[in-house]
Amino acid sequence: xxxxxxxxxxxxxxxxxxxxxxxxxxxxxxxxxxxxxxxxxxxxxxxxxxxxxxxxxxxxxxxxxxxxxxxxxxxxxxxxxxxxxxxxxxxxxxxxxxxxxxxxxxxxxxxxxxxxxxxxxxxxxxxxxxxxxxxxxxxxxxxxxxxxxxxxxxxxxxxxxxxxxxxxxxxxxxxxxxxxxxxxxxxxxxxxxxxxxxxxxxxxxxxxxxxxxxxxxxxxxxxxxxxxxxxxxxxxxxxxxxxxxxxxxxxxxxxx
Amino acid sequence: xxxxxxxxxxxxxxxxxxxxxxxxxxxxxxxxxxxxxxxxxxxxxxxxxxxxxxxxxxxxxxxxxxxxxxxxxxxxxxxxxxxxxxxxxxxxxxxxxxxxxxxxxxxxxxxxxxxxxxxxxxxxxxxxxxxxxxxxxxxxxxxxxxxxxxxxxxxxxxxxxxxxxxxxxxxxxxxxxxxxxxxxxxxxxxxxxxxxxxxxxxxxxxxxxxxxxxxxxxxxxxxxxxxxxxxxxxxxxxxxxxxxxxxxxxxx
Numbered sequence: 001x002x003x004x005x006x007x008x009x010x011x012x013x014x015x016x017x018x019x020x021x022x023x024x025x026x027x028x029x030x031x032x033x034x035x036x037x038x039x040x041x042x043x044x045x046x047x048x049x050x051x052x053x054x055x056x057x058x059x060x061x062x063x064x065x066x067x068x069x070x071x072x073x074x075x076x077x078x079x080x081x082x083x084x085x086x087x088x089x090x091x092x093x094x095x096x097x098x099x100x101x102x103x104x105x106x107x108x109x110x111x112x113x114x115x116x117x118x119x120x121x122x123x124x125x126x127x128x129x130x131x132x133x134x135x136x137x138x139x140x141x142x143x144x145x146x147x148x149x150x151x152x153x154x155x156x157x158x159x160x161x162x163x164x165x166x167x168x169x170x171x172x173x174x175x176x177x178x179x180x181x182x183x184x185x186x187x188x189x190x191x192x193x194x195x196x197x198x199x200x201x202x203x204x205x206x207x208x209x210x211x212x213x214x215x216x217x218x219x220x221x222x223x224x225x226x227x228x229x230x231x232x233x234x235x236x237x238x239x240x241x242x243x244x245x246x247x248x249x250x251x252x253x254x255x256x
Numbered sequence: 257x258x259x260x261x262x263x264x265x266x267x268x269x270x271x272x273x274x275x276x277x278x279x280x281x282x283x284x285x286x287x288x289x290x291x292x293x294x295x296x297x298x299x300x301x302x303x304x305x306x307x308x309x310x311x312x313x314x315x316x317x318x319x320x321x322x323x324x325x326x327x328x329x330x331x332x333x334x335x336x337x338x339x340x341x342x343x344x345x346x347x348x349x350x351x352x353x354x355x356x357x358x359x360x361x362x363x364x365x366x367x368x369x370x371x372x373x374x375x376x377x378x379x380x381x382x383x384x385x386x387x388x389x390x391x392x393x394x395x396x397x398x399x400x401x402x403x404x405x406x407x408x409x410x411x412x413x414x415x416x417x418x419x420x421x422x423x424x425x426x427x428x429x430x431x432x433x434x435x436x437x438x439x440x441x442x443x444x445x446x447x448x449x450x451x452x453x454x455x456x457x458x459x460x461x462x463x464x465x466x467x468x469x470x471x472x473x474x475x476x477x478x479x480x481x482x483x484x485x486x487x488x489x490x491x492x493x494x495x496x497x498x499x500x501x502x503x504x505x506x507x508x
Contacts, residue, residue, distance in 0.1 A: 069331035098501030106303025194507025
């Protein structure tokens with residue numbers, strides 16, 4: 001046996017490779033890693049600049065119109081960067097809307113471009129089918145409830161989850177990618193007077209300009225909640241390993 | 257380097273080269289078709305150019321949404337303006353009979369119009385929404401002379417690309433491209449909601465540009481200049497808002 005293996009060319013090299021792949025395996029494709037971090041940059045820029053923009057009028061309305069002469073459905077009771085907003089605070093914050101709006105729309109282009117790239121390659125590479133769409137057997141009521149209980153107990157993920165997403169992850173990612181992000185882009189575009197001139201239905205279907213603005217804010221809150229749980233779960237699952245997986249694509253399997 | 261990664265490297269290289277030349281071609285086309293805004297440079301130039309170019313391609317001939325009479329806001333908000341100057345107050349006391357709207361620059365017949373003359377021009381009305389970049393909105397009916405009518409009257413030269421418009425108030429001016437200047441809904445407005453245009457809302461004359469945010473609808477206008485280049489106005493960014501760090505194109 002020893003003699004045989006000794007004469008096979010490249011046998012040593014092959015065995016190193018197999019040892020390596022047993023220890024470290026591919027978790028995320030280059031597409032997923034690239035679009036993940038581009039989305040992270042765009043999302044944080046949108047969140048910060050969006051927050052700044054809200055401060056110039058931290059009140060929300062339904063329908064087409066809303067201004068300080070009208071009753072909001074939601075008043076954030078935050079200090080404002082405009083002295084025309086009755087906030088109850090005795091001071092006015094500095095106006096940051098110039099750079100905030102520039103950054104918001106530039107980051108929105110980055111988010112949309114990244115989303116298109118992800119969507120197109122995701123379809124053709126089978127990423128959605130393989131990694132995001134749950135199998136029928138996973139979709140059982142018991143399976144989903146079990147998964148929820150494990151999450152609520154902050155249990156570390158099971159060994160098989162080192163290589164693929166569990167059913168709750170799959171459903172959550174599908175919701176974020178195919179419902180919340182598109183809603184964010186839609187409600188954002190619907191607030192644009194130039195865009196609405198070309199596509200009036202975009203804002204009409206949402207119930208009006210101020211409804212679009214309110215929905216844009218509500219979906220932001222949902223995305224921030226997702227972000228908090230997402231980052232929290234990375235700590236539960238092992239921060240170093242998960243971060244390495246999303247940066248290098250490789251992950252160490254959990255100790256048996 | 258094995259075969260697979262070499263092939264990957266070559267494909268990535270070709271894709272990157274194609275992407276870079278695609279961007280270069282797009283930039284050249286955008287420049288030729290006037291799709292680069294005056295503030296299309298610097299840190300946020302890329303996003304601003306994409307927004308302006310995309311919207312101009314999509315909405316060049318589109319009309320701002322119009323509303324029914326029943327949707328006119330019962331409580332419009334005028335927003336605050338700096339205290340009006342002594343000259344304004346003198347003209348206001350006299351019923352704006354001395355107010356002139358000067359039209360100069362790239363026109364065949366530089367002229368100035370009185371408010372009374374502008375009120376005799378053919379009028380156009382629309383019930384549209386005005387929205388502030390801060391997020392608030394109201395709906396109103398605006399009536400006035402289409403800007404395109406005034407520009408026809410003074411004989412706009414074909415090389416003109418922008419209309420610069422100035423308020424009697426210091427440091428309050430903006431500019432729009434010819435797509436917005438010749439747009440049928442762009443009005444030199446002198447009436448609002450069936451009455452005279454109230455002073456807090458911009459009377460006697462306000463340029464109403466309903467496909468853009470409220471800060472492009474400058475109040476108390478008294479001067480229009482046609483030009484092919486915005487470099488010699490202010491910081492060269494096309495408006496007081498842009499000079500103050502806001503986007504020149506406010507369609508979003």
